[in-house]
Every structure is written in structure tokens, then in C-alpha cells.
Amino acid sequence: MTAEDRAKNIKVLIFDVDGVLTDGQIFVVPNSEGHGIEVKGFAAHDGLGISLARLAGLRIGIITKRQSQTVAIRANDLKLEFIYQGQSHKMNAINEILAKAGITIDQLAYVGDDIIDLPVMRACGLAIATANAREQVKAVAHFITLNPGGSGAGRDAIDFILTAQGSLEKVIEQYLDESNAAAAAADVGTGNM
Structure with a gap:
């Protein structure tokens, strides 16, 4: 089965954080x-991508x-x-996410x-490694992002899934539609200010 075929079946997308949604550096x-x-x-780019994914009907999370x-x-x-x-x-x-979402593991992308991500990646329907991933992680991945973590890797994963599902261009237009209330409310973060 190709990575594109696997992506067509995805309903839930889960991200690691450090090294995936960030560049892996931790400042204290x-x-x-x-x-x-x-x-x-x-x-x-990742934040806007998550908004697009939600508009397309994907359920999103982090571990x-x-x-x-x-x-x-x-x-x-x-x-x-x-x-x-x-x-x-x-x-x-x-396992908790699968139960809450009412899906099977083949409908989950990670x-x-x-x-630390290997057990999930070995089991899920679509395993995605970032460009900066360790070689052991890239070896089990069905798809490797063009960009490293913290530099758009999350968006690469979303674009790949939505393209395979045939919805990327549609949700981009929905996002750009000024009358779409869901798009207007997407990713309006305050940074807890």
C-alpha cells in the first residue's frame, strides 16, 4: 500500500511536539x-495547516x-x-485517542x-517522519516531510494527507472565504496574553 493510499483513510492526526512542531531546542x-x-x-505554517486540517474534518492532537x-x-x-x-x-x-475518536489504528496518522515515537509509528496507519528525524524513525516512515520540525514539517504532513484525500484546494478556498465563520475563528491564538 502506498503512502497516498494510507493517507486517504486518515481521520485523526497526532503530532509529537519537540523536534516536530518545534525545532527541538528547549530554552529555559x-x-x-x-x-x-x-x-x-x-x-x-504549522498552525495554519492545523486550521486547514480541521476544516477538512481531521481531528488533531499532540502527544x-x-x-x-x-x-x-x-x-x-x-x-x-x-x-x-x-x-x-x-x-x-x-489507545485512549482511538477509543475517544471511535476509530481504528489504521485511521490514525502520527x-x-x-x-520514543517508534511504537506508535510502527502501529499506525500512516507514519510520518520529519526531515530532521533520526534514521531509525525515517526507516519506519511511510512519508518523510520536506521540512524539518519547527520549520513547516507539520504543514507538510497535513498538505500530504489533504492532497491524498482530494480536499486541500477546497479547504484553502474555504479558509480564504471571508464569510466562513469557522475559518475566521481558526488559529486566533493570544499566547495567553
Whole structure:
């Protein structure tokens, strides 16, 4: 089965965070109490892509091993449906997502970059590796993004799936339609300001 054939069947898309929706760098800035505040950078292309994916009917989420307020804020801004932080064994979260979404694992796509993502990528319907992924991850991927994590890899994954499903151009036009309330409300993040 080709990657395009696998993509046609996808209903839920799950992303790892560090190295996928970010470039993998983690900045820790001390606050006045001597505790660290974690800072990460996210690509706007990925955010708009998530809006397009939602308009196309995909359900979107993240699973990450780290716990981060920065990730929680971005996930809220993007209106992600499935948010799992602090996950050492990501298949536990995947099984919950499958049950909540009422889908089978072949209807789930996952985007990863490092070995912690391998159990999910080996099991899911469409395994996507970022351009910056470790070789072990690229070896199990059905599709590898053109861009690295934090630089549009998430958008590459979404564009690939929506193109295979024949909906990319349609949802772009929906997004651009000024009268579309769903598009107007998409990705209007405040950064919790």
C-alpha cells in the first residue's frame, strides 16, 4: 500500500511536539524565584495547516513526553482536541485517542522524529517522519516531510494527507472565504496574553 493510499483513510492526526512542531531546542529562562520557564518556538505554517486540517474534518492532537506550559498554551491556541503531556509510553495515549475518536489504528496518522515515537509509528496507519528525524524513525516512515520540525514539517504532513484525500484546494478556498465563520475563528491564538 502506498503512502497516498494510507493517507486517504486518515481521520485523526497526532503530532509529537519537540523536534516536530518545534525545532527541538528547549530554552529555559530563570524567573525571579530561581525556577525555569520553558520557551519553545512554533512555526506559523504549522498552525495554519492545523486550521486547514480541521476544516477538512481531521481531528488533531499532540502527544509529548515533556510537561510544558508553553505547549499547553499553544495547544489551546490551536484548539487541539487531543492533548497528552508527560507520556513516556505514547501507545497508552494512542489507545485512549482511538477509543475517544471511535476509530481504528489504521485511521490514525502520527508525525514523529525520535525513537520514543517508534511504537506508535510502527502501529499506525500512516507514519510520518520529519526531515530532521533520526534514521531509525525515517526507516519506519511511510512519508518523510520536506521540512524539518519547527520549520513547516507539520504543514507538510497535513498538505500530504489533504492532497491524498482530494480536499486541500477546497479547504484553502474555504479558509480564504471571508464569510466562513469557522475559518475566521481558526488559529486566533493570544499566547495567553
